[in-house]
Amino acid sequence: MSAPVLIGYFDSEAQVLDATRAVREAGFVLHDVYTPYAVHGLDDAMGLKPSRLTWVCFGAGLLGCTLALSLQYYTSVVSWPLNVGGKPFNSFPAFIPVTFELTVLFAALATVAAFLARAKLFPGSRRSVLPRVTDDRFAIAVTPREAPSELDAAEDLMRRHGAVATDLLEEVAS
Known part of the structure; x- marks a missing residue:
């Protein structure tokens, strides 16, 4: 069984950029950041390498x-x-x-x-849906590196950086 994934929802791109940097610096596993449009600087904040x-x-x-x-x-x-x-x-x-x-x-x-x-987008595969993310919200999906008990710390970190809501999912599309 995979570790639970914490989803933090944000209202602005500035908040999601700050939270993304903070989540990486705190040592959490950053699955992905979901945005309704391209956000400049998000690739650097996520630490993504150039695409192959x-x-x-x-x-x-x-x-x-x-x-x-x-x-x-x-x-x-x-x-x-x-x-x-x-x-x-x-x-x-x-x-x-x-x-x-x-x-x-x-x-x-x-x-x-x-x-x-x-992207693991095979025919017939089901994916978790994050409501409003393709409309007007931003979301960050994180997992703790070690113990699932660190999810409270991750939620607190996201709330300090402007998360308006959080959800706990058993798995998320990576």
Whole structure:
């Protein structure tokens, strides 16, 4: 069984930024911060590292480009060479549109798949819903590092930094 998760609700982005920094400094495990819109400085306050999705996108795009060029070269030069208007068999300018399309297709599909896998958003999986967070509230999900009895200290810390309400959940989507 996983440790219970304390959710603190806030009304402003300044409060959630201060509380996020305080929660990290106090040594609690910060699961996530839920906001209705992007908050500048929240990535630094949470201590997030740069995303690796860019490398997935680059690698998949490179794979798509390589496959497109290889397939077109093979069919035009090796497998079925046709003399069309005296053009060379390896006519690179004719390969550009298909290469571009496959590069974008592979990069987009791989990036979406990697994002869904990283966010654990599989079909049929149920997730806890935090009311009003996508509307006008901010929320922080924390777990104590060691003993569940530290939840009172975490709740007190969040209240000191402006939490208007708190909830205790058995688990939360990470």
